[in-house]
Amino acid sequence: MTTARRARKDLDLREMALGMISVSSFPAIIGTADMMLKSAAVTFVGYEKIGSGHCTAIVRGRITDVRLAVQAGVETAEQFGQLISTSVIPRPFPNLDAVLPINSRLSQYANGEYSRLNNQAIGLLETRGFPAMVGAADAMLKSAEVHLAAYETIGAGLCTAIVRGSVADVAVAIEAGMYEAERIGEFHTLMIIPRPLDDLEETLPVASCWIEQAKPVMLPLTIREKERELMQLPDLEKLSKEDRT
Known part of the structure; x- marks a missing residue:
């Protein structure tokens, strides 16, 4: 990796953040996630259910966008009266992904x-x-x-x-x-x-x-095979005898 590319990658990591909102209702977490996505340029990582009615929506993006998204999500969750807790984690280490939910998009891409x-x-x-x-x-x-x-x-x-x-x-x-x-x-x-x-x-x-x-698109194909011309081969055994004389 070149120095310039490494510097850009380090800059991206410094500017990225995770945002989480936990509520005590599934419709509330879906509505909260919808508002987070529509209020800022963030990516929805997925949601996590840990029992007892607790659900957490997780988004990823630049720190400023994540803070805006979490703020909008909190307002929505409070309207439901279901807000439990919130968190914004600036500059998360890549290995933190091991505890995050992977949304179903990956399996959909893999299986078509x-x-x-x-x-x-x-x-x-x-x-x-x-x-x-x-x-x-x-x-x-x-x-x-x-x-x-x-x-x-x-x-x-x-x-x-x-x-x-x-x-x-x-x-x-x-x-x-x-x-x-x-x-x-x-x-x-x-x-x-x-x-x-x-x-x-x-x-x-x-x-x-x-x-x-997903079904593959079937396109009509016209394939023409060039006919091979048949030609009579010389008698190799006869030619061999003539060469000897």
């Missing part, structure tokens, strides 16, 4: 997979208790043109149903699901994201039925 639900609005409805979540999911599917993408559990009895569709349909579905969750058990929180960014999209859980393998 993508979700048919991408680029649709996201609705997340969290309940305390599995029966309430299943009942809410059923009510959402029956009330609007939405697809049940997956569900997520984070401990402490918290379960989140995730639906995808148009913004209007997702809003109607979430409202119906909320009332059904309250009837069966305990509704906890909700979140609607109209236009999710790619970084957030790639970290959301998706049921296997919505995952497709």
